[in-house]
Amino acid sequence: MKKVVIVATGGTIAMKKNEAGKSIPAVTGEGLISSVPGIRDIADFEVVNFSNFASCNMKPENLLKLANKIKDILKNKNISGIVITHGTDTIEDSAFFLELTIDDERPIIFTAAQRDASEFDSDGPRNIKNSAKIAIDDCAKNRGIMVSLNEEIFGALYVHKSHTSNVKTFDSGNMGIIGYVDIDRICFYNNHRSKIKFQIPENFPKVVPILAYTGITSDIIDFYIKNGAEGIVIEAFGRGNVPPELEEGIIMAIEQRIPVVITSRCHNGRVLPVYSYRGGSSRLKDFGCIFSEGISTSKSRLLLGLALTQTNDHLKIQDIFNKIAC
Template identity: 30%
Template sequence: MAKLLVALCLGLLTLVTATAADELPRVVVYATGGTIAGKSNGGSSETTKYSAGQVTAQQLLDAVPEIANVSHVDAVQFTNLGSNRLNTSLVLELSKNISASLASDKYAGAVVTVGTDTLEEVAYFLDLTVDSPKPVVIVGAMRPTTALSADGPMNLLQAIRATVHPSSRSRGALVVLNDRIGSAYYTTKTNSRTLDTFKAIEQGYLGTFVDGGEPLYYFTPSRPTGRRFFNISALHILPKVDILYSYLDMDPMLLRLTVEHNGAKGIVIAGEGDGEADRTWLPEMVGLMARGVPVVTSTRTAAGTVGAGLNFGNGTASIPASTLNPPKAKILLQLALAQHPSDVSAVASAFKGV
């Protein structure tokens, strides 16, 4: 009788455990490569000389068994590249795949692993093109899998914890690294090496992780001011946009050359200070705007805004990027041009309030 009772209890415990496991939410992880999937042959102290995109999505997940206590995960090996080898055509397809996954009741949210070099651009693109209250969490690492104290495993676990947490809904795309949660709209890479590189310098973090890794948000869900959604379902390629860096003695002819010889449909200027540049650029900028080629002025500084000035950013010579840095201004300009080709006024409207 005692053995029978023990067997019944063990069976009941197994049933309860299995039921609890079955009730865990399901997450889809799209792996694109990057340092989080990188390996080095130089020993555990090597954090910079390594090859990105060497570990598969499933291997990343298998290295963090604690994930099984948080969520069921489906791994999708979308690409396995260093993020500097990604392009907007790939990210366009990635966004469509994520949108399709989140349209299903199967998934509570999506995680994207990506290299940190262009993580902010991928995250910003997804924020503008995935229209779902379900979380899309972008995660990476600053150290490869072979490094001592590699940050990827914890970042990945926290990203999945954030994805399944109810408080993560309706916040747009999120960036999770180094115990921090940031808005993809504002977060940028601020240091080439350190673990605490991803920050929103002016806007701050949305939250952190406490009590064994549970996300703690400082604010109720909200969306960034001026954030717009772009329907990309019918797009297969985006218009070409180039970024020109402002510096002393820069030849204004470069503005014309990037359009006439490089095929750019729009230009972003990484300007000095408040989006400024040499006044010799003005005739070329005004001429391009008049021809239907939008010129957007951002700033090469790490933070701050670019507003409408007397010359640059006044709607005639250029369109002010406001809070957007040059890479993000480029993404928004590409999406706006895809929606409104050669319509400078409509493109300018997309930048209002950002």
């Protein structure tokens, strides 16, 4: 029988309601396994209790530790695959970080739940069982880091949480799912894999995201520069446009060799230098801004941080963003 490692990190999937009816961390990795009927007919399981907290606590230093833990587990060539249980709030970020730092053909699947373990219809057990099936499937090899809930399988590059509570919360927009866990077998349709891999750094650079809004000024950029920002990601409007008042701050950051990445508040489509009015994307490109190539704001923060471990040259970083999926 194949061997699968369950790495438990916490999240709603590992929570139960307290006396006040509010969800709190409560279930270990062993408890998660025991909640899934018939799961031991699928594989032999080893459990690693990495953490047990809400995923909003998954800081960059935790991601570094998680990546190193996964790398250590994969040293055992008898492991067929890994299932990582996680909170839905930041699962897309953790999956993306591992996509950029783990290079192994074996399946690694993140899974989670929208309903905690004390709910009679919790989606956790089914998601764990389906993920275990993916982990032992030979067709799941060489597909990068995956996220699977509600029978659907997503690649880490484009998956995002789209609903606060519905069990069908994950989506990849125009990119679609990469597979589906059906009753008789797992169907795979395509791959969403990073073309670039990074070494796991000892420390993660300070990269700050900024949400553009009408009326915003450059004061916020000035604040972050003074507080040690090494990189900035600005979530712009549409094709990558910002209020004109941000131009001064963007230029100030770039002159101090602090890379500035432009993303879009839109879930689908690329930012592109097509508008030349003040604050327009074309002007930002001329200043030396880096365009995200369809990667979300939170993921661009992680990608920029890893890129900064190699260079702070904006042209080289733009090349990294260009090559991430092309």
